[in-house]
Amino acid sequence: MSEASKSPSRPKSEPVRLAPFRERMSWALYDFANTVFSMNIATLYFAAWLVADLGRSNTTYAIANGIASAMVVVSIPIFGALSDATRRRKPWVVGFTLLACAATIIMAGIGERWLPLVGEGVIGGPGTATSMSAIALVGMLSAFVIANYAYQGAQPFYNAMLSDLAPAERRGKLSGLGAAFGYAGSITGVLLSYPFFSGSVPIIGAVSPQVLSALRSIIPFTSHAGRISTFVPTALLFLLFSIPLMLFCKDHHALRDKTKIPWRESFSGLRETLREAKRYPGVARFILTSFLYQDAMGTIIANMALYAIFAMGFKKGAEVTLFVILTVPAVLGSYLIGKLVDRFGPKRTLMWVISGWVVLLIAMIVAPSRSAFWIVGALIGLIYGGVSTAERPLLLSLVPDAEAGRFFSLMVLSARAAAIVGPFVWAITVDNLIAPLGTPAAYRAGVVTVAIGMVGALWFLRRVPDTFATGALQK
Missing domain, CATH: 1.20.1250.20 (MFS general substrate transporter like domains)
Known part of the structure; x- marks a missing residue:
């Protein structure tokens, strides 16, 4: 064992300077973006749509959620080790975000086209089953698993970007700003998706058929109101508010040379991290x-x-x-x-x-x-x-x-x-x-x-x- 491995001292890191204001705000705004997804899909609408609207069991939802969590457990330590090897966080955040948004839109498209709605909370939904329903259910749940996995997968890399944006004594304030943006995103996500869910706007009241028709022509897969009609707007909001991070945030301490990525070592990442x-x-x-x-x-x-x-x-x-x-x-x-x-x-x-x-x-x-x-x-x-x-x-x-x-x-x-x-x-x-x-x-x-x-x-x-x-x- 080398002396370096025996020593508990930390590897030396380059000094961290406070990133420009635009970059810090762009990072914090991503907290706003991903919390729109968290509130609308993971908390409010998806489980209720699956169980109440489609008449599926809680076990079905638990299995889908468990598969996504298992995928996180298996893969994220590997990806985290790869990220550390190159000091690059942003590509992982961007990639997972795009995957989550795409999978959410696919999930909505399958649900709107092939899954019959039953039970409560349905406003004008189709009520006829098709021979494609069973296959469509598997496809829709697979899309949910991917979307949920990708949303979760972006989190550790997003959090790790904080170390590049502010020195240690300023990280608390920036982290708090991101969290505050996140909870603002929860409220905004609920309010902006509510017209698609209910056909009315908070405070203002009912939306005219002409306005709803215009919205449906702009945002696909919203042929009727109800919980599923919030999915595509949620994906688009997630993507929209992630754009500043994609454009303005940088990996300031990324390794510029063509260092060989230790793929084999990365697959033992969890054991190594625990050690x-x-x-x-x-x-x-x-x-x-x-x-x-x-x-x-x-x-x-x-x-x-x-x-x-x-x-x-x-x-x-x-x-x-x-x-x-x-x-x-x-x-x-x-x-x-x-x-x-x-x-x-x-x-x-x-x-x-x-x-x-x-x-x-x-x-x-x-x-x-x-x-x-x-x-x-x-x-x-x-x-x-x-x-x-x-x-x-x-x-x-x-x-x-x-x-x-x-x-x-x-x-x-x-x-x-x-x-x-x-x-x-x-x-x-x-x-x-x-x-x-x-x-x-x-x-x-x-x-x-x-x-x-x-x-x-x-x-x-x-x-x-x-x-x-x-x-x-x-x-």
């Missing part, structure tokens, strides 16, 4: 911490609407309003928390954010009324973006900039595993307690499991090194 994590104090513990809080956050957001209905007695169909209420304060909160990261450091800020989560989850369990629940939901929205705002600069403070891609990929794998484990624990808890405790109490017990995960995250985060406090934030 390398031991060289940098606190990285393995932070990845475990991120698994716990991502598990908790993903579970509660995925089940927030169900909790509102079954534990708090909200009427069905409140999910859009609920997510908008959660998102509005997140825009402001993400930016303010970014300032806290620059002032007090990412670890201390993340400790505060997770502590806030624990308090609010307890408040959610004991909330006595719907009004109290709305207040708790708004406060959760305020700190929701704080996690991503603080975690990106925290991970960058623990690893060399030159190796950021593979460790962000590892964090994505952690989040993908959490997306499977958390909802499963929630479902087992709630389903088994409904009979003995009743539905409201069972759902509150589900929140208890989430709170326990957050407490665990807080406990493990305590032992992660605070390079900001010790003055060791040297890149």
Whole structure:
């Protein structure tokens, strides 16, 4: 073993200067773009369209989602290692983005042409099955898997671009700005796609047939309203707001020489990354911490609407309003928390954010009324973006900039595993307690499991090194 491999010291990196304003804004705007996809496809419309409109099972959706997550687990560490070898992040972001947009449009086209709509939420949809339905369903689900995989695949490379855009002491603010743009993208995506879903514009009211006809002539695959009619507009919005990153962002420290790409070594990337994590104090513990809080956050957001209905007695169909209420304060909160990261450091800020989560989850369990629940939901929205705002600069403070891609990929794998484990624990808890405790109490017990995960995250985060406090934030 060489001396270099024994030493825990970091590879030297070129000094990072603050990128031009246009480039920083273009990077942050991509957060806006991909959150349009996340909100409209992954959160609001696709699962409801598949289960309610097409009459398919929840298991069908879970299998498709699981395949996408498995593809991420298998491939992203390899791609992350390749990215680190060349110090190029942007081509991966651009490639995955174009793939996600194309697959979403294909998914909509197949659904509009060959899949009959049944059940609720359909406005003027075709009601006749065809012999192509089974094949079309497989094709549509395959397109969804590719779109979801590509959306997730872009994330670690996008996050790793941050190390090229700002020095360590300025990353918190830029990361917070990106998160704030992201939550603004959630709201914008819902509002801009709503006319295609309902045939009406918020505040203004119903859209005339002439306007709808004009929209359908401009944007294909919107022959009728309903959830599926939001898919193509979502893909086009994702693409539109990604263009500034494609045009103006650069890989400032990309290797210019024709270095041979280590393909063989890249295929053992996950094992190597796990081994390398031991060289940098606190990285393995932070990845475990991120698994716990991502598990908790993903579970509660995925089940927030169900909790509102079954534990708090909200009427069905409140999910859009609920997510908008959660998102509005997140825009402001993400930016303010970014300032806290620059002032007090990412670890201390993340400790505060997770502590806030624990308090609010307890408040959610004991909330006595719907009004109290709305207040708790708004406060959760305020700190929701704080996690991503603080975690990106925290991970960058623990690893060399030159190796950021593979460790962000590892964090994505952690989040993908959490997306499977958390909802499963929630479902087992709630389903088994409904009979003995009743539905409201069972759902509150589900929140208890989430709170326990957050407490665990807080406990493990305590032992992660605070390079900001010790003055060791040297890149």
